[in-house]
Amino acid sequence: MRSFVLSPPIPCRAAKLFAGAIVADHFVRTLSSLVPDVDVLLALDVEELAEVIFQVAAATRQNGLAHLQQITPGDFHGVQARYPESRRREVELACAEGWNWLIVHGVLVPDPGINGSNGFMVLSRRGEKLLEEGQFRTYAQSINFPKALIHSSITDDVWLDLARGDLETAVFKAFRAVEIAVRHAGGYAETEIGTALMRKAFDRASGPLSDMNQPEPEREALAHLFAGAIGSYKNPHSHRTVAINDPREAHEMILLASHLLRIVGSRQKP
Numbered sequence: 001m002r003s004f005v006l007s008p009p010i011p012c013r014a015a016k017l018f019a020g021a022i023v024a025d026h027f028v029r030t031l032s033s034l035v036p037d038v039d040v041l042l043a044l045d046v047e048e049l050a051e052v053i054f055q056v057a058a059a060t061r062q063n064g065l066a067h068l069q070q071i072t073p074g075d076f077h078g079v080q081a082r083y084p085e086s087r088r089r090e091v092e093l094a095c096a097e098g099w100n101w102l103i104v105h106g107v108l109v110p111d112p113g114i115n116g117s118n119g120f121m122v123l124s125r126r127g128e129k130l131l132e133e134g135q136f137r138t139y140a141q142s143i144n145f146p147k148a149l150i151h152s153s154i155t156d157d158v159w160l161d162l163a164r165g166d167l168e169t170a171v172f173k174a175f176r177a178v179e180i181a182v183r184h185a186g187g188y189a190e191t192e193i194g195t196a197l198m199r200k201a202f203d204r205a206s207g208p209l210s211d212m213n214q215p216e217p218e219r220e221a222l223a224h225l226f227a228g229a230i231g232s233y234k235n236p237h238s239h240r241t242v243a244i245n246d247p248r249e250a251h252e253m254i255l256l257a258s259h260l261l262r263i264v265g266s267r268q269k270p
Contacts (some may be wrong), residue, residue: 031056031072031095032082042087042094047140049098054107057099058123058131065111065120068099102127105143107136138165141247151258153177158254167250168243174257175234181264182226185209194234198226209267222263229256 035041057066102108107127110116130136142162154177161170186201186208201209202223210219
């Protein structure tokens, strides 16, 4: 197997997790320089560990090639060793899990030809983009969002935007779908939009999507819920750029849109 020469280090973008136990915002060459505490390393979830390994793999590439065996050299022996030899197997197993996550999710791919058959990997086009833009965590969190929780009418389109890290577009599409579904279910013209449409469709006394078997306060509350959701999450994205930086926040918004779509579906006349 060919030997590696460490390439110039890259800026580590890993967050300061576990009360600062992960070192961030400096140049790293080894796993243990990025995560000095072996117990912290082993406590990381697989996608968090994959982020760390992704950074180390990118830093240790030679001619664009990375190998799992280059993730831990120097961490157990030598002047910079930080991990006890007794924990080697645990660390290597954890690294293998993170490495496999990168392969399964298309961040690392085998190098074509003989190098690939010997375990050498290269960053995929997606991996290069994630490295360049520093969007690994957004990507990891987005693809871990259960697709099954998204309403079937928007699943593929919205989930793909999430995977790309385009959170604003995903949220806008989800709530635009709510608006379209309400318009269609209520039999309204294309000119009926926004919060006014929601209040009309779910009007407590005359709304075609209002369930007259429910108590009046509940019918009114549902009209407020739909109007508030469209006014808060769809309308702002229609008129200006609204940044969403936390994937979990986007996930919560899309879950709300999915719930509203299910309500609309239950109110449609056969």
